[in-house]
Amino acid sequence: MDFKGSDTIPGPRTEDHLPHTAQAAVKIVIVGGFGVGKTTMVGSVSEIRPLTTEETMTQAGIGVDDNFGSDTKTATTVAMDFGRISITDQLVLYLFGTPGQERFWFLWNGLFEGALGAVVLVDTRRLEVSFDVIGRLEERGVPFVVAVNSFPDGPRYPVEDLRSALDLAPDIPIVECDARRRASSRDVLMTLMRFLHSLAMTGALT
Amino acid sequence: MTPPQRQRRHPSPELVEPVPKPEGEGGGKRPPERLYVVAGPDGERADLDLVTLIVARADPPPSATPEQTAMLRLTTAPLSVAELSAYLNLPFSVVTVLITEMLTAGLVQARAPIVRQALPDRSLLEAVMHGLQRL
Ligand SMILES: Nc1nc2c(ncn2[C@@H]2O[C@H](COP(=O)(O)OP(=O)(O)OP(=O)(O)O)[C@@H](O)[C@H]2O)c(=O)[nH]1
Ligand SMILES: [Mg+2]
Numbered sequence: 572m573d574f575k576g577s578d579t580i581p582g583p584r585t586e587d588h589l590p591h592t593a594q595a596a597v598k599i600v601i602v603g604g605f606g607v608g609k610t611t612m613v614g615s616v617s618e619i620r621p622l623t624t625e626e627t628m629t630q631a632g633i634g635v636d637d638n639f640g641s642d643t644k645t646a647t648t649v650a651m652d653f654g655r656i657s658i659t660d661q662l663v664l665y666l667f668g669t670p671g672q673e674r675f676w677f678l679w680n681g682l683f684e685g686a687l688g689a690v691v692l693v694d695t696r697r698l699e700v701s702f703d704v705i706g707r708l709e710e711r712g713v714p715f716v717v718a719v720n721s722f723p724d725g726p727r728y729p730v731e732d733l734r735s736a737l738d739l740a741p742d743i744p745i746v747e748c749d750a751r752r753r754a755s756s757r758d759v760l761m762t763l764m765r766f767l768h769s770l771a772m773t774g775a776l777t
Numbered sequence: 778m779t780p781p782q783r784q785r786r787h788p789s790p791e792l793v794e795p796v797p798k799p800e801g802e803g804g805g806k807r808p809p810e811r812l813y814v815v816a817g818p819d820g821e822r823a824d825l826d827l828v829t830l831i832v833a834r835a836d837p838p839p840s841a842t843p844e845q846t847a848m849l850r851l852t853t854a855p856l857s858v859a860e861l862s863a864y865l866n867l868p869f870s871v872v873t874v875l876i877t878e879m880l881t882a883g884l885v886q887a888r889a890p891i892v893r894q895a896l897p898d899r900s901l902l903e904a905v906m907h908g909l910q911r912l
Contacts, residue, residue: 580847582864588854589830596828596857596890597905616912622863624827626870653827653859658908662891662901665828665857679869681826685892687905699781706786712793726778736780757912764909768902 587619589663596663599763600683602671602708603692604700608720608750609668610652612692616756617654617666625650626678649675666760671704683708688763689715692750695725698736705737716744716766718759742769825873830855830888838884844875845884852885 601609614621627646652668667682669675676682683689689708693701701717708715717737728736730745739745744762749755833852837845844865851864862872879885891901 580851580864580866582851583854583856583860589856591832591854593830593855594888596830596888597892597901598826598828598890622860624859624862624869626868653863655857655860656908656912658905662904662908663828663830663857664905664908665859667827667859679827680873681824681892685826685828685890687893687902695780699783702781702783705783709786710789710792712788726780728780732780736782738783738785740785753912757909761906761909764902764906768899768906771899771902 583619589657590660592660593657593663594661596665597658598665598667598682598686599760600686600689601666601668601692602689602704604671604694604697604704607692607694607697607700609670609692612690612718612748612750612756612759613652613654613666613668615751615753616656616760618657619655621652621654623650623652624679628675628678649678651679671700673704673707683711683713686713688767689713690759690763691715691717693717693719693733693737694722695719695728695733696722698733701737705739714763714767714770716746716759716763718746718748718750718762721747721749742766824889825858825876825887826890826892827859827869828857828890830857830890831861831876832856832886832888833884834886835884841884845879848875848879849884855888 601612603609610621625648627648649670654666656664656666658664667679669679669682691701691705691708705715705717717733717739719733733745734741744766746759746762748759831848831852832855833849835849837849841849844867847865848861851861856864858869858872858876861876862869865872867875876885876887880887891898
């Protein structure tokens with residue numbers, strides 16, 4: 572590991588320091604296929620410059636074809652962007668943008684299990700890349716909302732067509748968004764929070 | 778144009794992780810794949826999550842490694858494990874090991890995250906909504 576010593580480590584800017592009163596954090600996961608706008612969404616609502624945490628894994632863990640029986644192990648780096656929003660002087664919200672392939676999720680201890688919920692970003696040009704991740708969230712019982720990113724060249728489907736194509740339960744919110752705009756990304760997060768709140772009210776969240 | 782069609786799946790008991798009970802209710806059994814269960818300074822068990830907040834409890838002792846010194850400098854204000862991993866440019870698993878050692882040595886303190894619970898805390902959800910509204 573190439574560790575350069577403490578003098579060269581750039582820390583957070585002074586204005587990015589959390590107050591000492593910060594007691595606890597919660598997290599929300601933004602998940603979606605390649606290039607669907609995860610990094611953009613994290614960046615547009617984060618109060619800090621988005622950061623990246625990495626994890627490495629060996630070939631054995633990735634499930635790619637082995638090199639004709641050669642036992643050279645290639646390490647692959649899996650990166651995850653994240654951002655932060657201070658909620659109160661005691662509570663902090665973190666947003667993680669993570670690739671849709673479930674085989675990487677185990678790298679991050681309890682990423683989904685501890686999360687309040689998830690936002691599934693879908694791109695109408697490639698709806699099917701989100702199918703698997705939605706299924707995985709259903710299997711794990713992680714509450715989620717679906718945000719449809721509006722790419723100019725993407726086909727536009729009425730919400731009810733999307734609901735039926737994605738085979739979503741009637742109560743799961745589907746919203747349109749522009750991940751580049753802070754207000755729009757914020758509204759997606761609000762939709763998720765209202766959904767979680769309604770689940771809490773009805774006792775449906777387990 | 779018709780969109781492609783997905784098939785809904787259902788919660789599968791072996792994948793739905795047992796949601797930890799709120800504190801004080803017998804501790805609850807931890808899912809076995811949580812790798813980084815460590816003993817805190819008071820002997821209690823703490824999971825290191827991406828969003829566990831770490832705070833320095835001491836100045837770097839003379840015996841501190843460069844990594845530990847860097848970690849203690851960064852955590853004079855609370856910082857999440859994820860942020861530490863990003864600033865130190867070390868993989869999450871490596872940072873977790875470092876922090877575990879430092880927790881055991883009493884150099885840092887960990888503030889556990891609030892995780893999704895069987896009985897969700899409505900006031901927590903409301904606080905997050907208020908915070909988002911101010912953005
Ligand atoms: N029109 C439009 N473009 C967007 C939107 N969100 C993201 N983009 C653009 O789409 C491209 C990909 O966005 P990213 O945020 O990098 O996507 P990502 O999901 O992080 O991509 P990977 O990490 O590579 O999987 C960028 O050029 C963005 O500017 C959106 O809501 N509308
Ligand atoms: Mg990205």
